[in-house]
Amino acid sequence: MDDLDEKSITVAIQDLKNAVSTLSNKPIKSKDSWRETNHWIKRGSTFSVEIMHWTREKLDFSAGNVEISVDVSHQWNVYLYVYPKFPLFDLFNNCKDANSLAVGELFHGGITLFEKTYKTIKIGCDYSHYRDDMYLESAPLFDGKHFQPNRSVLCDAEQLFSWAKEREGV
Numbered sequence: 001m002d003d004l005d006e007k008s009i010t011v012a013i014q015d016l017k018n019a020v021s022t023l024s025n026k027p028i029k030s031k032d033s034w035r036e037t038n039h040w041i042k043r044g045s046t047f048s049v050e051i052m053h054w055t056r057e058k059l060d061f062s063a064g065n066v067e068i069s070v071d072v073s074h075q076w077n078v079y080l081y082v083y084p085k086f087p088l089f090d091l092f093n094n095c096k097d098a099n100s101l102a103v104g105e106l107f108h109g110g111i112t113l114f115e116k117t118y119k120t121i122k123i124g125c126d127y128s129h130y131r132d133d134m135y136l137e138s139a140p141l142f143d144g145k146h147f148q149p150n151r152s153v154l155c156d157a158e159q160l161f162s163w164a165k166e167r168e169g170v
Helices: 006-024 095-100 151-168
Strands: 037-043 047-062 067-082 113-116 121-126
Touching (some): 047 151, 067 151
Antiparallel strands (some): 037 047, 047 067, 067 121, 113 121
C-alpha cells in the first residue's frame, strides 16, 4: 500500500469506526463519554447486594496499513453494602476483617474492593481474573422484556445475600 496522506488516513479510520459501530449495533464512545451500566439490586433490612454489568471497549488503529482491533468485553461486579444497623457492621474494619468473618470466600476470586464510610461499608469483587473468559464473553440475557444478569454471577450474589440475611437475624 502506498503512503497515505493524513486526510486519507483520517477518512479510513472514520470508515473503520463506522463499520465497527454498525457491526456492534452501538456507537463507538470516546474516552470521556458516559458509560452505560446495568444494575440489579436486592435489599435486606440492613444490607443490600448489587450486581453490576458494563462493557469495556478497546479500539486500536494504526496509520499506513490501516489496522483495527476491536475488543469488547463484558465486565461483572458483585457488591455487598452493609449499613450501621447490620449486626456485624462494627466488625468490618478492613478487608482482612471481612475475610475473617467468612464473607470473603463468597466473593468470586476474593474481595477486590473494600470501602468504609461512617454510614456504609462496600465490599466487592470482579469477574476479570485469569481464566474468567467465560464472564468477559457473557452479555446480560434478555428475556424478551428485561435484561437478566449472568446466571453464575446471579448465583454468587444470591449466596452472598443468603449469608447476609442469616446474620441480619442474629
